[in-house]
Amino acid sequence: MRSSRQPAHQVGGKVIAPGVSPGLGVLFLSEPAKRATDLCNGVNKRLLVCRPFGARNVYSIGYPGLTLGAIFCHLLRRLVVAFLLTSLNGTTVSAQLIKIPEVPVPAVAVTQNSNGSQPQSPLSGYLDQTNGMTADEAVAYALAHNAELEAARKEIDAARAMVKQARLRANPMLDVEGTRQIPPGKDNSIMAGVTLPLERGGRVPARIAVAEREVEVREREVANRERVLAGDVRMKFGEALAEALKLSFTNQLIEANQQSLNLIAARVNEGATPPLEQNMALVELNRLKSKRETAEGKVEVAMLELRNLIGMPPEQALRLRGDFDHLIDQLPPVSDATVQSVRERPDIQGFRAIESLAAARIEQARAEGRWDASITAGYQRMNSSFPVFGVDEHRGLQPVQDVFHFLKLGVSINLPVRNKNHGAIEAAGAESEAAKSRREFAELTVRREVASAYAQYDRAVKAEEIFRVGVRDAAKANLDVVRQTYELGSKSLIDYIGEQRRFIELENDFIDAQLAVYNARVEIMRATASPELIKK
Numbered sequence: 001m002r003s004s005r006q007p008a009h010q011v012g013g014k015v016i017a018p019g020v021s022p023g024l025g026v027l028f029l030s031e032p033a034k035r036a037t038d039l040c041n042g043v044n045k046r047l048l049v050c051r052p053f054g055a056r057n058v059y060s061i062g063y064p065g066l067t068l069g070a071i072f073c074h075l076l077r078r079l080v081v082a083f084l085l086t087s088l089n090g091t092t093v094s095a096q097l098i099k100i101p102e103v104p105v106p107a108v109a110v111t112q113n114s115n116g117s118q119p120q121s122p123l124s125g126y127l128d129q130t131n132g133m134t135a136d137e138a139v140a141y142a143l144a145h146n147a148e149l150e151a152a153r154k155e156i157d158a159a160r161a162m163v164k165q166a167r168l169r170a171n172p173m174l175d176v177e178g179t180r181q182i183p184p185g186k187d188n189s190i191m192a193g194v195t196l197p198l199e200r201g202g203r204v205p206a207r208i209a210v211a212e213r214e215v216e217v218r219e220r221e222v223a224n225r226e227r228v229l230a231g232d233v234r235m236k237f238g239e240a241l242a243e244a245l246k247l248s249f250t251n252q253l254i255e256a257n258q259q260s261l262n263l264i265a266a267r268v269n270e271g272a273t274p275p276l277e278q279n280m281a282l283v284e285l286n287r288l289k290s291k292r293e294t295a296e297g298k299v300e301v302a303m304l305e306l307r308n309l310i311g312m313p314p315e316q317a318l319r320l321r322g323d324f325d326h327l328i329d330q331l332p333p334v335s336d337a338t339v340q341s342v343r344e345r346p347d348i349q350g351f352r353a354i355e356s357l358a359a360a361r362i363e364q365a366r367a368e369g370r371w372d373a374s375i376t377a378g379y380q381r382m383n384s385s386f387p388v389f390g391v392d393e394h395r396g397l398q399p400v401q402d403v404f405h406f407l408k409l410g411v412s413i414n415l416p417v418r419n420k421n422h423g424a425i426e427a428a429g430a431e432s433e434a435a436k437s438r439r440e441f442a443e444l445t446v447r448r449e450v451a452s453a454y455a456q457y458d459r460a461v462k463a464e465e466i467f468r469v470g471v472r473d474a475a476k477a478n479l480d481v482v483r484q485t486y487e488l489g490s491k492s493l494i495d496y497i498g499e500q501r502r503f504i505e506l507e508n509d510f511i512d513a514q515l516a517v518y519n520a521r522v523e524i525m526r527a528t529a530s531p532e533l534i535k536k
């Protein structure tokens with residue numbers, strides 16, 4: 001004879017051997033009862049550990065099990081009962097089960113028109129898959145309306161104006177002088193002269209070259225700001241889109257849990273379900289509503305930051321259009337991308353322009369140390385007299401006085417004997433060496449950024465694929481199984497809520513994994529200065 005120690009709900013309860021429990025009477029002895037009595041009388045009663053309600057001391061023993069025939073009869077009876085239940089009316093069976101709505105997979109909400117039959121989604125203020133703004137449109141809007149970028153473009157205009165100024169020659173100088181003898185004298189003179197600097201020694205070409213290099217530096221700075229701004233806009237767009245997707249998923253969960261609460265409340269009113277399950281479902285629903293408020297706050301903050309980044313007023317309406325599909329594509333080899341980045345990135349071109357500017361300043365400093373000349377031309381009128389009298393042609397006396405006219409021409413030469421501008425030349429040379437070092441370090445940084453972007457993208461793609469294939473689908477299947485078992489009564493509501501919370505966490509992690517792939521792809525475009533980054 002074998003003994004079974006299974007729980008009461010699995011084997012039908014504990015059997016109290018007749019005659020060993022004084023508080024229970026015996027009307028008849030079945031075959032299992034006889035075997036239990038014989039077993040109980042033949043063992044040490046102090047070794048028995050199961051004492052059912054109503055038995056005194058330890059007068060009980062585990063259920064000894066059924067014979068093969070009895071087991072077969074029980075199985076046959078269960079099959080007949082199951083067949084009869086499935087043959088009954090569907091309304092009778094459904095009244096005994098709780099149909100929990102399936103938790104939907106997150107999807108981007110689509111805004112319906114006001115004339116449509118379906119009501120608008122709660123996310124209509126953030127997402128619009130028909131008329132919303134795409135990432136490319138957000139970048140184009142930012143390039144046209146970002147105030148900081150517009151200020152940088154004004155600096156280009158200022159630098160171009162300085163090129164015009166550099167091409168202008170030095171103005172001539174006009175000198176006018178007048179003298180008069182102190183009374184009682186009457187002598188006076190007026191002199192006017194013009195001086196014209198020649199600006200020899202290559203001063204004008206050197207000045208123009210420096211101004212042109214300044215324009216090139218400003219243009220490269222603006223191009224680099226556009227590259228960085230486009231990357232920031234795309235990343236902020238992805239962040240806002242991810243938060244909106246999480247909010248959409250939370251709204252779908254709230255809707256499903258609200259339906260579940262309504263079904264459970266109906267069963268509680270019928271007396272088929274304890275009120276505790278209704279309270280548990282209500283707590284879970286309120287928890288999800290609290291999470292929705294937090295998620296919506298994150299969406300609003302991300303949208304405000306995106307508006308500020310693209311130069312849009314905070315009160316202006318903005319809806320996004322896009323998803324995280326088709327993020328994985330074939331990339332060029334990292335070696336080719338590195339060579340392209342070092343050659344074409346605007347910041348590296350800017351450092352090269354700074355080197356050219358430093359070389360132009362060296363030449364300007366040398367030109368300032370060479371000789372220069374100025375030409376002078378003047379006219380002088382002098383009225384002079386003497387305090388004596390002379391005899392004119394009529395043999396009359398008159399004062400000795402006359403007016404004299406003079407023309408003056410001259411050349412002024414600046415001889416660089418003591419000051420050859422050596423200090424300015426050395427300073428410009430040091431600036432050139434510093435610019436070269438900065439450019440070399442920038443090229444090294446670009447190589448590191450490209451390699452890091454490729455490594456980040458590769459790992460993010462693998463992580464997202466593991467989530468999609470090995471985590472997300474399995475978690476959804478697990479939640480469906482737990483939901484069905486709860487509907488059949490094999491699992492409790494606590495089990496279903498716990499599994500749903502795990503699924504929510506995994507879905508949010510999956511959205512974060514998609515966002516990581518998106519950001520890594522944007523980082524590659526920004527590191528390699530891809531034309532796809534800026535589509536004007």
